[in-house]
Amino acid sequence: MARRLRPVGLDFAETAPLRLVFAREMTALPDAVFRALAEDVSGWSEWFSAVTLARPSGDGTGREVRLLGGTRFQETVLASRAPEVYAYRVDTTNAPGARALVEEWRLTPAGSGTRVQWTFAADGTAPFRVALKVGRAGLGRAFRDAVRALDRRLASAHT
Template sequence: MARRLRPVGLDFIRTAPLRLVFARVVAAPPEAVFHALAEDVEGWSEWFWAVTSARRSDSGREVRLRGGTRFQETVLVADSPEVYAYRVDVTNAPGARALVEEWRLTPDGTGTRVQWTFAADGSAPFRFALRLARVGMGRAFRDAVTALDRRLASAAA
């Protein structure tokens, strides 16, 4: 059953009760990574294994994950090649109260340091489950960013 979450802002990235932060350097330049994140929404399922579909909506995005989790999101920041962030407004994930994800892109030599912050609030079982899922989420992030980098390299060739 889908539930509406608390409408938090970008400051939630710093104040959330639970923050999972992952980072990886890729060869692609920040502008190309930003384009893939913020503008090629439908392409997410091509490089992020957990995403089965993503599409733009009136407020931002609608995303479906493997296993059936669904999100309706509002994009909070998408106006620079440094930060892309969105808030989950509606989800069927049990126990979630507030979620914001931020993708921060920093030039690193000729490539980009990609940092993904997953900021969340929810019931105690929800927070506990996320802590247990940290390793798997880190692996999913690493695999996704590596696949994105390969995709961007082949598009540029």
Template sequence: MARRLRPVGLEFAESAPLRLVFAREVSASPETVYRALADDTADWPEWFSAVTLCRPTDGAEGGKGREVRLKGGTRFWETIVAAEAPQRYAYRVDESNTPGLRALLEEWHLTPAGTGTRVQWTFAADGPAALRLALKLGRPGLGRAFRDAVTALERRLAAANT
């Protein structure tokens, strides 16, 4: 059953009780990566293997949002809190069926790196101590999922340019 989470703003990416930050460089430009993240949301399952559905919706307070489903049955209803092409894309989770989760914000920060882009993903969460511990212990798996997703995205973007 879905539960409402605490609404948070961009500052939560810096102040959350749990922050997991991952980064990787890709050869695509920030503009190209940003389009894949923010504009081509329905394609996320093509490159982020944990995602089974990602579709645009109306977010909270009349903003733009997304519905996201993950393998294993986790669901998120999100509101986009930053869509600043080509450097930042962020969303908070408004509702989820994840037990114990109180607040979640994810931020993708894109910066030029040589001829490509440095992609940084911040996973900022709040919940009871047991959930925070589980997420900390799951950090290697989240990092692997991020690296695999960004690698697949890079391949996809390179194939689209050939």
């Protein structure tokens, strides 16, 4: 059953009780990475293996996302500033214990490519927070693999 989460703002990415931050460099340029994140929402399932469905909602102001294992999210886009930042808040989810969630993707030029930083900011019950801390390595691996797959996808689109 989906539950409504606390409606937090973009600042939650910096102030959340639990923040998991991961970063990787890509060969793709920031503009291309931003377009893949913010404009090709339905393409997420092609490069982020945990995502089984992603689609824009609310005339592009929201997103619907489904993950492997059945977790579902209805999200509101908080920031879409090309090519620097793309962020969204989870409004409803069936994930047990979640109280507030924001994900922020920051893109900065790095050499001839892009440095991608993903912040997963959360609040929830004690078991939820412990599960995220324990699952940090898995989230990091999922992020690393997703960035690598996105970089390959963007490179093949230009060949």
